[in-house]
Amino acid sequence: MTRHPTRWALLLLLVPLRLAALQGPALETVREGLELSHLPPVLGEAEVRKQLGTGLTTSFLFETTAKGGTGGKVRGAARVDVRYELWDEVYIVTRIDATGRAVRTTLPSFERLVDWWRNARLVVIRPPAAPGARRLEVRLRVIPFSQAEQLDAQRWFSQALSAEKSGSAGAVSEAVENQPESFSQVINLLLATSIGRAALLEYQWTLAIPPGRKK
Amino acid sequence: MNLRAAAVTLCGMLLAAAAVLWLFDRQISGTWFRLGLQPEIVSALEQSLADQKALARFEPERRSAYRARFESRQSLLNHLRILEHNRKAITGRWEMILLAAVAGVLAVAGGAHMIRQGRLDSRLERLRVALVALSAGQEDLTIGDRSRDTLGRIAGMIEETSRAMARDRKRLAYLKNLSVWQETARRHAHEMRTPLTAARLELERLQRLLDREGLTEARQAAVSVGEELERLGRFTQQFTSFARLPQPRPAVHDLGTVVEEFVGTFAAAWSNLTLRFDPPGKPLPASLDRDMLRQVLVNLCDNSSLAVRASGEGRGTVTLRPREAGRSVVLDVADDGPGVPPEIRSRVFEPYVTTRQVGEGMGLGLAISKKILLDHGGDLELLASSGAGTTFRLTFPRQAEDVAA
Numbered sequence: 001m002t003r004h005p006t007r008w009a010l011l012l013l014l015v016p017l018r019l020a021a022l023q024g025p026a027l028e029t030v031r032e033g034l035e036l037s038h039l040p041p042v043l044g045e046a047e048v049r050k051q052l053g054t055g056l057t058t059s060f061l062f063e064t065t066a067k068g069g070t071g072g073k074v075r076g077a078a079r080v081d082v083r084y085e086l087w088d089e090v091y092i093v094t095r096i097d098a099t100g101r102a103v104r105t106t107l108p109s110f111e112r113l114v115d116w117w118r119n120a121r122l123v124v125i126r127p128p129a130a131p132g133a134r135r136l137e138v139r140l141r142v143i144p145f146s147q148a149e150q151l152d153a154q155r156w157f158s159q160a161l162s163a164e165k166s167g168s169a170g171a172v173s174e175a176v177e178n179q180p181e182s183f184s185q186v187i188n189l190l191l192a193t194s195i196g197r198a199a200l201l202e203y204q205w206t207l208a209i210p211p212g213r214k215k
Numbered sequence: 216m217n218l219r220a221a222a223v224t225l226c227g228m229l230l231a232a233a234a235v236l237w238l239f240d241r242q243i244s245g246t247w248f249r250l251g252l253q254p255e256i257v258s259a260l261e262q263s264l265a266d267q268k269a270l271a272r273f274e275p276e277r278r279s280a281y282r283a284r285f286e287s288r289q290s291l292l293n294h295l296r297i298l299e300h301n302r303k304a305i306t307g308r309w310e311m312i313l314l315a316a317v318a319g320v321l322a323v324a325g326g327a328h329m330i331r332q333g334r335l336d337s338r339l340e341r342l343r344v345a346l347v348a349l350s351a352g353q354e355d356l357t358i359g360d361r362s363r364d365t366l367g368r369i370a371g372m373i374e375e376t377s378r379a380m381a382r383d384r385k386r387l388a389y390l391k392n393l394s395v396w397q398e399t400a401r402r403h404a405h406e407m408r409t410p411l412t413a414a415r416l417e418l419e420r421l422q423r424l425l426d427r428e429g430l431t432e433a434r435q436a437a438v439s440v441g442e443e444l445e446r447l448g449r450f451t452q453q454f455t456s457f458a459r460l461p462q463p464r465p466a467v468h469d470l471g472t473v474v475e476e477f478v479g480t481f482a483a484a485w486s487n488l489t490l491r492f493d494p495p496g497k498p499l500p501a502s503l504d505r506d507m508l509r510q511v512l513v514n515l516c517d518n519s520s521l522a523v524r525a526s527g528e529g530r531g532t533v534t535l536r537p538r539e540a541g542r543s544v545v546l547d548v549a550d551d552g553p554g555v556p557p558e559i560r561s562r563v564f565e566p567y568v569t570t571r572q573v574g575e576g577m578g579l580g581l582a583i584s585k586k587i588l589l590d591h592g593g594d595l596e597l598l599a600s601s602g603a604g605t606t607f608r609l610t611f612p613r614q615a616e617d618v619a620a
Contacts, residue, residue, distance in 0.1 A: 054296055055292070056293050056296060056297070086289060087282055087286070144297075144300055145293070145296075145300070150297065152293075152294070153293070157294070187312060190308060190312055191305060191308055191309060194301065195298070195305065196301060198304070200300075
């Protein structure tokens with residue numbers, strides 16, 4: 001608990017560095033709505049590259065908020081999931097944006113992934129929303145694994161703590177085994193649900209909405 | 216409750232709990248967690264993945280088996296990486312669970328302590344109230360705390376003290392009252408004895424003169440006067456006896472044996488009474504003066520005999536039943552006579568209270584008997600009286616059996 005102040009101090013130091021290091025995406029107004037392009041080169045970050053190599057599904061979550069319009073704040077989002085298939089050594093990319101379409105692409109190398117990323121376009125807010133908005137706040141969160149992987153890990157962890165008869169959990173003390181079932185389950189549930197999807201990295205930009213968007 | 220002491224105790228408990236928590240978390244839980252996430256394990260799994268792929272290339276026919284093993288290892292590796300990513304969150308949650316458990320234990324302990332302290336305060340308050348009542352002279356207090364702990368024993372002692380004080384007060388009041396009567400009797404006896412002696416001497420001289428003159432009729436009248444003077448002398452002697460009651464000289468005797476001897480000796484003393492001895496079944500050592508106890512028993516049997524005679528019944532029975540009663544030894548003397556009239560039951564031990572005709576008795580017997588028992592450190596009580604009989608209880612202080620032996 002005493003580590004929290006240190007963590008916050010480090011975050012305060014790191015956030016300006018990130019902002020300075022990464023250029024924000026471009027924003028365009030297209031027929032489908034507000035579209036992000038020239039996505040920030042976050043794939044070049046060492047932590048991201050290392051994470052991509054783990055085989056877990058890395059999610060790049062763009063959360064946007066349009067401000068300054070007559071409709072108040074309007075929120076939107078888009079997501080890119082990247083999973084490196086370790087056996088086949090290919091990148092499986094799934095893109096989901098505000099249009100509602102999910103597009104899945106398989107890329108044979110990291111370089112092709114970088115190319116794809118550079119050329120990707122993500123609609124983050126659909127046209128009827130945010131009339132007259134002047135600026136768009138974009139927040140990018142790099143999440144190291146998917147919700148399905150999170151749930152799977154929670155289940156595995158809970159089973160490991162419960163020391164089920166399969167023995168797959170490995171060595172667990174007899175004290176844990178001898179605990180009353182309900183009490184043990186509650187403790188396991190509490191511990192397992194502490195596994196969350198905290199962002200690996202976070203970035204934030206504020207972009208001016210191109211005039212063509214205004215009507 | 217002393218708040219400062221409670222706060223110090225609470226702080227101590229919290230510090231101890233925090234120390235145990237720290238030790239458990241850092242040295243036990245943390246160690247297992249670190250062991251589970253050793254970098255060497257991750258490296259070994261990564262190497263295993265690479266090996267499976269290499270093996271699949273060398274043995275294409277077993278590719279599916281190697282892939283299955285590969286995916287199994289990868290799944291485990293993914294889990295470990297997710298755990299590593301959540302290490303702080305999991306340890307934080309674990310610390311919270313431990314804290315909650317410690318807080319729960321402390322809350323339960325604190326709650327139990329407060330409830331116990333509340334009950335203790337309540338019992339102490341009852342004791343305080345009882346002590347105030349005791350100091351104010353209230354008798355026969357009942358606190359109602361029958362616990363076997365220290366406070367319960369103290370409550371029992373206060374109740375016993377109040378009962379003893381009540382007994383002593385009654386005893387003192389009775390003795391004061393009796394001493395007034397004794398002083399009165401002494402003065403009456405003193406004032407009567409001198410003229411009575413003079414009257415006797417004059418009567419003797421008169422009888423000699425009448426004998427010399429041969430006045431037979433006058434001589435007869437002088438004899439009658441002499442008899443009346445004798446009767447007056449006996450009354451005066453009773454006054455004197457009552458005024459000068461000797462102090463008992465108690466010794467340790469077995470009450471059962473003493474009573475059995477009395478019944479054997481006096482079995483034929485009252486023609487209309489049958490004395491019955493109900494043996495106690497075990498020795499009853501008591502501190503008593505045998506002669507004075509005999510005097511009391513004779514007095515009680517006299518009363519029973521007269522009562523049976525007055526009722527017109529032919530014969531009565533007096534049962535003497537020595538028993539142990541708590542810290543005392545008691546002797547119940549029960550007859551089957553007509554009982555003490557209700558109007559004098561409350562005053563039966565007062566001097567000069569009697570149901571007999573004038574001239575048949577002065578009503579000093581029970582007063583003298585009670586005084587004897589009180590002088591023994593015991594008591595004489597009217598236990599019960601009805602148309603079916605009367606029971607008196609004689610109480611003696613109990614003596615240790617080894618003393619009696």
